[in-house]
Amino acid sequence: MKRMRLARLALVAVLAGLGGCASLGPTHYYQLDGGNVRAPASKDKGVAVWIESLQLADYLQRDVLLERQPDGSLATTRDHWAGPLNANVRQLLQRQLASRLNSGRVVVGEPPEGFEPQYRLELNVTRLDAGDRAPAVLDAGWQLRDAQGKLLDTQVVHLQARHDGDRAAQVRAQGDLLQQLAARLATDLTKVAQRGRRDNETARKEPKKLVEEAQAKPTLPAVVPIRTGAEVYRF
Template identity: 30%
Template sequence: MKFGPLMLTLAAAGMLAACASPTSRFYTLAGGEARPVPSSPAAFYFELAPVDMPQQVTRNQLVVQTSPAQVQILEQDRWSSLPSDEVRRALSADLTQQLGAIDVYNTPHPESVPVYRVKVNVQRFESWPGERAVLDAVWSVRAAGSSTVLTCRTVAQEPVGSGYDALVDGHRKAVDELASAISAGMRSVASLPMDASAATAAPGTPAKGKSAVTAKPAKAPLLPCPSSGAPATASAS
């Protein structure tokens, strides 16, 4: 039995099968249009913690809605990293550009510069091909060392055209909208006097020239959310 022609035939068939196999496509939320840094950069840093995402989309494959109760997992269309990393990276870049501030999460920084901690919990991250991209997130901004916190919700729905490129671009625009809301919230918290929560930080500290008395905790200021939704109180934790 001659194996030479048979092996050549099998090799050729294998090459044809490899050529015919679908090619994976990878998408990212990074790489949008660069915006100029504000002429008056913020005089503070921010720390953007890892972003929480819904469990059903914590995978590299794109998960698209086919109906309100059904999704499809696309094996050949994937995120370049997990969606939580994609959203955090894009959001950090947006906040840096909009505020002129530096994200110092897990990075040493001067103690003399104020730091605002940002936490984002994405409730919905929906992809409707040819229809819309939805980003529904609850987020908070807290001044480091302070008991004052602003908690808000942003719901961004971006219409998209056909194709997955358009869908990813819709999610990028939704992240931009979320970043704009958080930027406004951070500036709102930063506008408060630095000692707004000092009374709650050290109750019982004697006032200068007076006997020791127990100071009454300062009432948390009411800060309106920059996006739609009910106003949030800056509460003491």
């Protein structure tokens, strides 16, 4: 009798444990949506961009997926990122920038041997999250420099996107925000490149303009003394 009672208790404990696990639900793994990208026309042409620094906020340096709460706090979920989030963000931005700039020379991280960038980019993502009752939010800033390290431009952006509330929709919205960030970066790079071309064109024209202005100035006739043959005596 005692053995039967113990066996029943053990069975109840096992069933309770299974029921608890079922109530928690399975673990899901997510990856950011990189969107539809078009491969560059050539791997060796286009503006050469080096994203030499890409930093994510400390709370994003983990594989577990965090969810923003209505009070602003972050809660741990049972779900995980399918691989390091940092690598996922790097790949997404590289593919998006290459597509938007139509350039096969967009490098993230350590550049290959012989690569000579025209522009160097330092990017810092300080926030990237969402919640079932909170929109997806991305905060980021970047510094754009030329090949010699001269600062050309700096930007700070705050982006938001609404979603349907479930976990998959949250992750999809975060991917959309990163695509918007890539669009902002491509626009900034294009504007800076166009400004650089205008400045170079002006610098080439300036010496020629100075020569033309000097040649156009009227010249005064040389002063020639007039000799009359008269002599002047002073006493």
